Amino acid sequence: MAKIKQKPEDFEVREVLKEPVKKNGSFLIYELWKKGLETEEAIRRVANLSHVPVRVISRGGLKDKNAVTVQFVTVPERFKLREISLPNLKLKLVGRRSRPLTPSEVKGNLFRIRVRGAPLPPKERVEVLKLLGVPNYYGEQRFTPVRDNTFFVEYLVKRDLEGALLYLFKPAGWEGSRSRKGKKAFLRRDYETAERFLTGWRRRVAGFLKKSPDSLKEAFNLIPPSEIEFQCNVFQSYLFNEWLKEEICSRTDKLLKFKYKLGEMFFPLEEVKIPQTLPIFHPEESTPFYERKLKEMGIGREKLKDYSEFFHRFSRPTLVPVKDIKLLKTSEGVELSFFLPSGSYATNVLRFLFDAV
Incomplete structure (x- = not known):
C-alpha cells in the first residue's frame, strides 16, 4: 500500500518565484529552510532570534508542516535578520529586492516526494497527467x-457566537499535546488550565473567561479577524x-x-x-x-x-498543468518530482497516480 509523509524528508517542497533574486534593492531576501514546522511558527522563531517584530517579515506562500520546505522571506534592510543553522530551521541571506515579498509573486513549487511501498503508477495515468494536467x-x-x-x-x-467560539477550541487534525490539553480544558470550562497550555489569541480568550466565565459571547470579539477570514x-x-x-x-x-x-x-x-x-x-x-x-x-x-x-x-x-514529471523506482517505493503552479496541491497528483493521499 502506498504511503506518503512517513517522515518530513519524504516530502520536499521548494518555492519558485516569478522574478529571480537580485543584488540591488532596499529589502533583504532570505532563503528559509524548515522541517516539521508551520511557516508562521518558523517566521516567529526567526523574528525572536533576530530580535525584530514579526510584522516586518514578509513571505510568499504557506508551506506544509510535515515536510522539508524551502521558501523566501523579506525584510526592510534596516531589520537585518540573523542567519540561522538549526536542525529544523535554517536561514541565509541570498539577495535583495525593491519591495516586500507577497504570495502573488510566487510562481509555484517544485516537489520531490518519496512514496513508500508503491510500484510505478500505470503508464496510462502518467500520460493522462501529462496531457490534461x-x-x-x-x-x-x-x-x-x-x-x-x-x-x-x-x-x-x-448568529450563534458562543457556538462559533467553542468550535475554534475543538481539537482538529494533528496538534501538539499542549494545544490539545489546552483546548480540552477550555471546552470543560477549566479556563485556568486552558490559559496555561494555550498560546496566542486562544490564551487571551482563556484568560478573559477566567475572569468573566459567563461572557462567552463577548469573548467572540477576541477572535482575530485573520482567524475568521481563514475559516x-x-x-x-x-x-x-x-x-x-x-x-x-x-x-x-x-x-x-x-x-x-x-x-x-x-x-x-x-x-x-x-x-x-x-x-x-x-x-x-x-x-x-x-x-x-x-x-x-x-x-x-x-x-x-x-x-x-x-x-x-x-x-x-x-x-x-503538471510540469517536469520524473519518476524513479527505488527499493523503498517510488521517488517522483514535478512542478505545480502556486496554490495547487501535490496531494492531488499523488492521489491520481498512486491512489494515495
Whole structure:
C-alpha cells in the first residue's frame, strides 16, 4: 500500500518565484529552510532570534508542516535578520529586492516526494497527467480545521457566537499535546488550565473567561479577524471543490473517484471541456450552483453578507498543468518530482497516480 509523509524528508517542497533574486534593492531576501514546522511558527522563531517584530517579515506562500520546505522571506534592510543553522530551521541571506515579498509573486513549487511501498503508477495515468494536467481541487490539508463535517460559517449564519467560539477550541487534525490539553480544558470550562497550555489569541480568550466565565459571547470579539477570514476561506474552498466536481462529472463518465475528508473528488481519464476558471463563492454575488448548494446545506447567503469582508474575491483555474514529471523506482517505493503552479496541491497528483493521499 502506498504511503506518503512517513517522515518530513519524504516530502520536499521548494518555492519558485516569478522574478529571480537580485543584488540591488532596499529589502533583504532570505532563503528559509524548515522541517516539521508551520511557516508562521518558523517566521516567529526567526523574528525572536533576530530580535525584530514579526510584522516586518514578509513571505510568499504557506508551506506544509510535515515536510522539508524551502521558501523566501523579506525584510526592510534596516531589520537585518540573523542567519540561522538549526536542525529544523535554517536561514541565509541570498539577495535583495525593491519591495516586500507577497504570495502573488510566487510562481509555484517544485516537489520531490518519496512514496513508500508503491510500484510505478500505470503508464496510462502518467500520460493522462501529462496531457490534461490535474483537477485543481483544494487538497485534504486545506480542510484540517473543519470539525465534525461542520463549518465555522454555519454558526455565523445562526448568529450563534458562543457556538462559533467553542468550535475554534475543538481539537482538529494533528496538534501538539499542549494545544490539545489546552483546548480540552477550555471546552470543560477549566479556563485556568486552558490559559496555561494555550498560546496566542486562544490564551487571551482563556484568560478573559477566567475572569468573566459567563461572557462567552463577548469573548467572540477576541477572535482575530485573520482567524475568521481563514475559516471563511476554508468554506469557499469546499464550495469550489463541489462545483469543480460537478463540472467534471457532467462532461464524462470516464472517471476515477477518490474519497476525502468532506466528500469525493473525481478525476477525468479523458479530455473534458470545462471552463478554464470558476469564481470562488462570495456572499455579495449570486451564482446558480452556489445558490443551490447553499440551499442544500441550509445556509442563507443573505445572512453571510454581514461577514463579506472576510471572503476573498477571485477565480481559480479548474485544471492545472503538471510540469517536469520524473519518476524513479527505488527499493523503498517510488521517488517522483514535478512542478505545480502556486496554490495547487501535490496531494492531488499523488492521489491520481498512486491512489494515495
